[in-house]
Amino acid sequence: MRNSFVIGMTFAVALLLSVMPMPTMLELGRPMWLAMVLAYWVMALPHRVGLLTAWVAGLAIDVLYGQIFGQHALVMTLIAWMMLLLHQRIRRFPLWQQSLVMLPVLGIAQILLLWLNSLTGSRPPTLLFLLPVIVSAVLWPWVFSVLRGVRRRFHVL
Known part of the structure; x- marks a missing residue:
């Protein structure tokens, strides 16, 4: 239960970080906090955190952002599915290589989100929608280290 x-x-903190106010200039590069936390837990504990958790987390972010219900749920489920496919390989990589793997995983998710947004008519006009992917990949080693520390500190199995 404690686990x-x-x-x-950690998911609640990621949700809070996802909606925390930021300066306008930094808002375009807001890291994909929930996606990174989800990717970590799916990679670390695939038997506990999977597609259902991803779906629920995606619905939570849809509610927080006030966007179409299920849009982020689909994207988070895609991230979890890709991480479930790759988790045994990624675990063995050093952190800098994990960051490189996170680039296409998060990039595909962001492009799917762009496509879903364009279906509703709210597509961003520039390629800056990929900036959160780059920022998230750069932050991955720190997010990984913090979450691994939390996992070890509280003996999450």
């Missing part, structure tokens, strides 16, 4: 609470709290 589920710790995992849930």
Whole structure:
């Protein structure tokens, strides 16, 4: 029970970071906090965190952003699915290589989000929509290290 609470709290912190106010200039490069936390837990504990968790987390971010219900749920489920396919390989990589793997995983998710947004008529006009992918990949080693520390500190199995 305590393990589920710790995992849930990391998702709650990621949701808070996702909606935390930022300066306008930095808003374009807001890291994909929820996607990174989801990717970590799917990679670390694929038997506990999977597609259902990703779907629920995506619905939560849809509610927080006030966007079409299920849009982010589909994207988060895609991220979880890709991480489930790759988790045994990625775990063995050094952090800088994991960051390089996160680029296409998060990039595909962001492009799917762009496509879903364009279906509703709210497509961003520039390629700056890919900036969060780059920022998230750069932050991945730190997010990974913090979450691994939390996992070890609270003995999450």
